[in-house]
Amino acid sequence: MSRIAGLRPRVGGLRPRAPGFVALGLGALALVTFPYWSRDWESSRYATTVLRDILVFAILALSLDLLMGYVGLPSLGHAAFFGAGAYAAAIASQRLETEALFVTLPAGVLVATLLALGIGLFAVRASGIFFLMLTLAFAQMVFSFAFQATDITGGSNGFAGVRRPELFGISFSAAEELYVLVAVSFLATAFVLWRITRSPYGRTLVAIRENERRMRALGYDTRAIKLSAFALAGALAGLAGALSAYSLRFVSANDAGIGTSITAFVMVLIGGAGTLAGPAVGAAVVILIERVLNSYIPFSQTVLGVVFVVFVLAARQGVVGAARTAWARARG
Amino acid sequence: MSPELAFLQALNGISFGALLFILAAGLSLIFGMMDVVNLAHGAFYMLGAYIALSVVRTTGSFWVALVAVPLALGALGLVVEPLLLRRLRGRHLDQVLITVGVALVITDLIRLKPDWGAEVRTLPPPDALAGSIAILGNDYPVYRLFVIAFGVTLALSLAALHRRSRAGALIRAGVDDAQMLSALGVDTDRLFAVTYAIGAALAGLAGVVAAPVLGLQPGMDVEALVLSLIVVVVGGLGTLGGAQVGAALVGPADTFGKVFVPQFALFFIFAIMALVLLLRPSGLLGRIRVIR
Numbered sequence: 320m321s322r323i324a325g326l327r328p329r330v331g332g333l334r335p336r337a338p339g340f341v342a343l344g345l346g347a348l349a350l351v352t353f354p355y356w357s358r359d360w361e362s363s364r365y366a367t368t369v370l371r372d373i374l375v376f377a378i379l380a381l382s383l384d385l386l387m388g389y390v391g392l393p394s395l396g397h398a399a400f401f402g403a404g405a406y407a408a409a410i411a412s413q414r415l416e417t418e419a420l421f422v423t424l425p426a427g428v429l430v431a432t433l434l435a436l437g438i439g440l441f442a443v444r445a446s447g448i449f450f451l452m453l454t455l456a457f458a459q460m461v462f463s464f465a466f467q468a469t470d471i472t473g474g475s476n477g478f479a480g481v482r483r484p485e486l487f488g489i490s491f492s493a494a495e496e497l498y499v500l501v502a503v504s505f506l507a508t509a510f511v512l513w514r515i516t517r518s519p520y521g522r523t524l525v526a527i528r529e530n531e532r533r534m535r536a537l538g539y540d541t542r543a544i545k546l547s548a549f550a551l552a553g554a555l556a557g558l559a560g561a562l563s564a565y566s567l568r569f570v571s572a573n574d575a576g577i578g579t580s581i582t583a584f585v586m587v588l589i590g591g592a593g594t595l596a597g598p599a600v601g602a603a604v605v606i607l608i609e610r611v612l613n614s615y616i617p618f619s620q621t622v623l624g625v626v627f628v629v630f631v632l633a634a635r636q637g638v639v640g641a642a643r644t645a646w647a648r649a650r651g
Numbered sequence: 652m653s654p655e656l657a658f659l660q661a662l663n664g665i666s667f668g669a670l671l672f673i674l675a676a677g678l679s680l681i682f683g684m685m686d687v688v689n690l691a692h693g694a695f696y697m698l699g700a701y702i703a704l705s706v707v708r709t710t711g712s713f714w715v716a717l718v719a720v721p722l723a724l725g726a727l728g729l730v731v732e733p734l735l736l737r738r739l740r741g742r743h744l745d746q747v748l749i750t751v752g753v754a755l756v757i758t759d760l761i762r763l764k765p766d767w768g769a770e771v772r773t774l775p776p777p778d779a780l781a782g783s784i785a786i787l788g789n790d791y792p793v794y795r796l797f798v799i800a801f802g803v804t805l806a807l808s809l810a811a812l813h814r815r816s817r818a819g820a821l822i823r824a825g826v827d828d829a830q831m832l833s834a835l836g837v838d839t840d841r842l843f844a845v846t847y848a849i850g851a852a853l854a855g856l857a858g859v860v861a862a863p864v865l866g867l868q869p870g871m872d873v874e875a876l877v878l879s880l881i882v883v884v885v886g887g888l889g890t891l892g893g894a895q896v897g898a899a900l901v902g903p904a905d906t907f908g909k910v911f912v913p914q915f916a917l918f919f920i921f922a923i924m925a926l927v928l929l930l931r932p933s934g935l936l937g938r939i940r941v942i943r
Contacts, residue, residue, distance in 0.1 A: 585748060627748050627752030
């Protein structure tokens with residue numbers, strides 16, 4: 320039970336050389352400025368919204384991948400921190416009557432981190448499938464709190480009218496500016512995780528996944544390290560949650576519910592766990608099916624379900640893993 | 652709270668516990684035996700309830716549904732296991748993904764079927780059990796007493812089968828060491844398919860029995876899945892006794908939680924789960940340690 324089948328170590332996979340860095344930088348710039356250079360397109364506004372939601376979920380999936388792909392902790396309750404971040408940002412804005420980004424965003428991240436510390440204290444004592452069941456149950460506890468504490472969260476009606484933030488006079492209330500905020504947050508998250516997973520700390524996480532007993536014998540406090548990773552992943556999920564609250568101007572109890580947890584979970588698996596590009600690709604695949612396909616056919620959820628089944632049976636390493644294998648084979 | 656009211660609430664709690672047992676027994680069986688966390692369990696439960704709705708509409712008989720639904724879900728299990736799960740033995744994350752996929756397809760089809768649909772539906776209890784009787788001066792629905800009797804009878808007969816029958820012996824052996832069982836010449840592939848079918852049939856049965864009490868609505872699958880997970884974690888994984896004890900504890904705890912702290916009723920059973928895990932990491936009767 321110490322190792323979970325389906326996940327392989329993949330440390331130091333992406334190592335861009337100088338031309339790579341330039342391409343990466345240009346790509347990042349193009350991503351951040353998307354609503355401006357696509358302005359003349361007929362569907363620019365729609366595409367911006369869809370891309371924004373993909374990026375919000377990509378942050379969530381990236382944070383979950385830190386747990387699933389690197390520490391080997393498959394959490395099926397990650398939406399708890401997403402929801403906590405969304406509610407905390409919305410409630411802080413409402414109660415403190417402020418739109419300041421440097422108040423509401425840290426509020427979301429902080430509450431999500433504290434919640435992750437509390438749940439993690441229990442959850443990291445389990446591993447594998449038991450960790451999965453515990454996180455699922457605890458997240459459902461958060462969901463039921465959000466669903467029932469009507470005077471704080473709005474209960475089953477949800478929390479409507481979340482105000483969009485501003486920072487030092489720059490307002491993010493227009494769709495374009497908000498998109499830039501989300502895109503920059505996504506790039507920052509990806510960069511932070513890229514640094515972390517290549518740091519000694521990141522190697523320690525992978526080593527714990529591969530052989531926790533040995534790491535304990537070497538003197539590492541593996542439980543504390545796993546808890547720290549759990550809290551870090553919770554913090555980033557809280558960031559995604561706060562961005563989601565700004566984007567939709569609405570927080571629903573379902574944001575903390577099992578549906579969102581499962582969505583994040585499959586994004587990581589479909590894209591490829593243990594990679595940085597994977598979760599983002601997974602987020603794009605799932606959101607495109609859920610959002611775009613849904614407006615053409617009524618049974619998009621069935622399609623999504625079938626996609627899961629096909630992925631398990633045909634492409635076990637996810638999109639990115641399969642692409643790498645194909646690339647390696649093409650090069651001989 | 653007056654003693655009479657407390658007694659009635661206790662009856663409610665036991666009746667809910669009986670439902671939980673039927674639901675959780677299947678999940679525990681599949682997990683303990685096959686080491687598969689079947690996240691489609693809630694969807695099977697939901698499908699069972701909606702098939703019961705259709706059967707009652709066409710035949711007019713609840714009792715036909717009570718027999719037909721487990722058979723239908725069992726047949727579905729017999730298809731799903733060999734087709735999808737057999738090749739995934741030991742690959743937990745893939746099992747999670749594929750059972751979630753199955754659950755998505757089932758709930759989507761339920762939503763799209765016009766006479767099942769996305770709205771709340773009710774299934775009346777059979778005529779023979781429709782009324783209520785006076786208990787300690789209060790009216791109490793007969794159907795809930797039936798649920799208790801049904802759950803207890805099922806628990807006793809499952810326990811008898813589990814301990815005394817050949818199939819029960821094979822299942823116990825499979826939980827202990829499926830590989831050894833296979834080496835001894837038992838066709839474990841067939842055994843696993845049958846186990847999965849029994850688990851699915853139990854989920855469907857729970858759907859039929861619960862429908863007149865809890866109703867049919869979108870989201871009932873997730874609720875059922877989470878509740879049955881809690882029951883098996885509290886009671887202990889992989890043993891029938893675990894599902895019994897877990898259900899007997901969680902059912903009344905949920906009911907009394909709703910009476911005493913209505914705002915945080917759901918909170919209450921999670922607190923119990925956390926406490927049990929802290930004091931007994933393998934659940935009350937389980938042999939598999941959940942946390943270290």
